Amino acid sequence: MRAAAAALLAALALAGCRRDAPVPLVDPAHYDEFFLWAGVPPPPAVASAKVLYILGGEIRHGGPVRLVGMRAGVPHVPRAALWLTVRTERLDWDGATWAAVRAMLARWRAAGNRLEGLQIDFDAATPGLDRYRAFLEQVRHELPRGTRLSITGLLDWSANGDPAELARLGGLVDEVVIQTYQGRHTIPGYTQWFRHIDRLPMTHKIALVERGEWTPPPALARDARFAGYVVFLLKPPAPGDRASRRP
Template identity: 55%
Template sequence: MSFRAGLLLIGALLLTGCKAEPQAQSPRVKAAGFDAIYVWPGVRPGPDSVAKTIYLLDGEVRRNGPARLERLRMGVPKLPGRSVWLVVRAERLDWNDATYAAILGDIEKWQTAGNDIVGLQIDFDAATRGIEGYAAFLRTVRERLPKQWKLSITGLMDWSAHGDPQALAGLAQTVDEVVVQTYQHRSTIPGYEQYFARMERFPIPFRVALVEGGEWTAPPMLERQPNFRGYVVFLLNPAKPKR
């Protein structure tokens, strides 16, 4: 065996003897330890859930056809001892009087059934550069929503990086909280740490929405941010992805 061939053989043996260290994964989100959850129709909290605040999807205002509330629940939920947010998913913002009447009527029915209704949440994917127009719609919602109920919205992590500060300040005058979505479908969006590093001056009280089973390590700066109000875990149906 030549000297060169011997070196190659030694190198190959060294390489086969070395195994790459596996990358450490972030812990997986377990809903049982959180006090606020999202519950979509067809999904049930586990028996070990300690959640005292529940965001329940009532229906959708869909893109096609007239603007109306398409209810997704059979009957009225009854959750005594829990704080409940009625959630409406919106694909459009040209709501008419009938749309508002249906949504506000459901809030009243839920409360009459014995639920402690905190308020209404609108789940709408507002583009970062469209916050100003979205804020105008939300002002109308706030005017129609009786004052005893709060107004919550979902928001994108990108708002913290590229959102117009003036538009965000306008939102702060209208909504009571933003729930920042950190996931898409069943997975946590990579690079979330970078977004939360920019939220020190975010002007609106916010919660952070995590997906059940997704990876999550809390950024160190998050707990120090003055408007941070905790987490909401989006529960998953094992059989069907919900988002």
């Protein structure tokens, strides 16, 4: 009985330690691919980055459709592979918008960057993947030949997405970067969405938010198309506010 009681106490103590253990947070120093948004000063880790996704422009909801530049000039990245990211809130791009995107791609390439291609950052709802796929077919038509295409995606695509539509997307894009955060915080219960991540029929990366919680789900270890992590960088916390996650 004494041995059993001692074992029970030890188990309870261990469980208490586990509950009190800090949750791992995303530290850019441990990664080499990053999202860099306007107004966010790059941390030292960016100097040795292998891949950078840099926000170049936005297409906003409401008003005339147009590409709004988000940088004062063209970036010059001597080492890392570079993706031009366009954040869009709408899919009704017109001829002038396509021309502006192509011109921005040309300027970034002419600056000597190792430009990988264009990334579309759009929150495509899982039930509307057919509409998004039709838009991406137009993107492929409008982009210069040989331009690679990356998109962002939502956590529930692998769990709730139509397999036929996902397969069609897989034939259009070179990669999808799955976002595990909303705003500046990791989505609670994110691990449950990774049970079927290997169903995604295209190369995929996982986007983490800087200083967000992250423990790698076991399913990633058996995911043959998993191609690594991309960290969404935030502004440093304000003095005296270590919990700040403002961009």
